Amino acid sequence: MxxxxxxxxxxxxxxxxxxxxxxxxxxxxxxxxxxxxxxxxxxxxxxxxxxxxxxxxxxxxxxxxxxxxxxxxxxxxxxxxxxxxxxxxxxxxxxxxxxxxxxxxxxxxxxxxxxxxxxxxxxxxxxxxxxxxxxxxxxxxxxxxxYMPHGGHQQICANKFLSMVPYIHLLPKPLYKGVLRMFGEGDDVVVDLMDVKSTxxxxxxxxxxxxxxxxxxxxxxxxxxxxxxxxxxxxxxxxxxxxxxxxxxxxxxxxxxxxxxxxxx
CATH class of the missing domain: 3.40.50.150 (Vaccinia Virus protein VP39)
Structure with a gap:
């Protein structure tokens, strides 16, 4: 959201x-x-x-x-x-x-x-x-x-539920990316969040x-x-x-x- x-x-x-x-x-x-x-x-x-x-x-x-x-x-x-x-x-x-x-x-x-x-x-x-x-x-x-609750900047997610879930960014990369896709996040959001996971x-x-x-x-x-x-x-x-x-x-x-x-x- x-x-x-x-x-x-x-x-x-x-x-x-x-x-x-x-x-x-x-x-x-x-x-x-x-x-x-x-x-x-x-x-x-x-x-x-x-x-x-x-x-x-x-x-x-x-x-x-x-x-x-x-x-x-x-x-x-x-x-x-x-x-x-x-x-x-x-x-x-x-x-x-x-x-x-x-x-x-x-x-x-x-x-x-x-x-x-x-x-x-x-x-x-x-x-x-x-x-x-x-x-x-x-x-x-x-x-x-x-490692803080929203350290992955997941608050930018379009999905309201996903944007509020703490610590989800700490999942392994393939699983995290899969969850983002499953909840309907667009390519631009997924790329941004995966970039933050790397840095x-x-x-x-x-x-x-x-x-x-x-x-x-x-x-x-x-x-x-x-x-x-x-x-x-x-x-x-x-x-x-x-x-x-x-x-x-x-x-x-x-x-x-x-x-x-x-x-x-």
Missing amino acids: ALEHHLNATLRHQQQVDNSRDYVLPFIQQEFPQLEGLRVMEVGCGEGGVLTPLLEKGCNCVGVDLAPDRIELAKTFLQQYLDNGQLKLIAKNIYDVDFLGEFRNSFDVIILKDAIEHIPDQEKIIGHLKQLLTPRGQVYFGFPPW GISIERFERIVKRQQYKITQRRFYLINPIYKYKFGVSARVQWKPIAAIPFFRNFVTTCVYYMIKPM
Whole structure:
């Protein structure tokens, strides 16, 4: 059952704005209390909602997304910041040589909000981001751990029942794909969900990559209830209980969102 925000770009943008203003921004400010003049890039910026509160605080921002149609939507929401030169919106791959040439060592903060779980080679991109950071720069990540109840993004299913079934994405690939087909999901949904099954990331895998790529974790927060649920479903955010957050692997199943700030060593 596609939720309203999946179909309504304006609603989706506003939910991103509210979540960013209330939760993402305060988390980033633990490392960067003074926001005015901060240079920020978001990878996978979509409609630009996450960047909006940062722009309001005087940050200079670059939004990058591989989907040109989403960049065009972002332009409609953020035209005033494009006009005053505070924002650039780019439909491009950040691995492109000309992108690196223009933005090497440029950003104090790089944001990947609900993005890393969709990227195939996560180790490559986390390592690559170092080249885009200033000497004081850090990277913010927010993502749902793969093993959490809806870590497979099955909420996008057209079938209402299937969209609400927790943990179904943990089935073996052939069985999962068969169930999706049995409940009448279209080719586009099946492809999207199988892609997420290939790229979903656990807390432990993320932290191993961070360590191998020689970053240190400067801030970390686990949520029992994802902050975005407040705007999508009217359910208040709740930080994960610390004893649960300390149990490796198990914590993935009951933690619906994690926030990190990481910095090169």
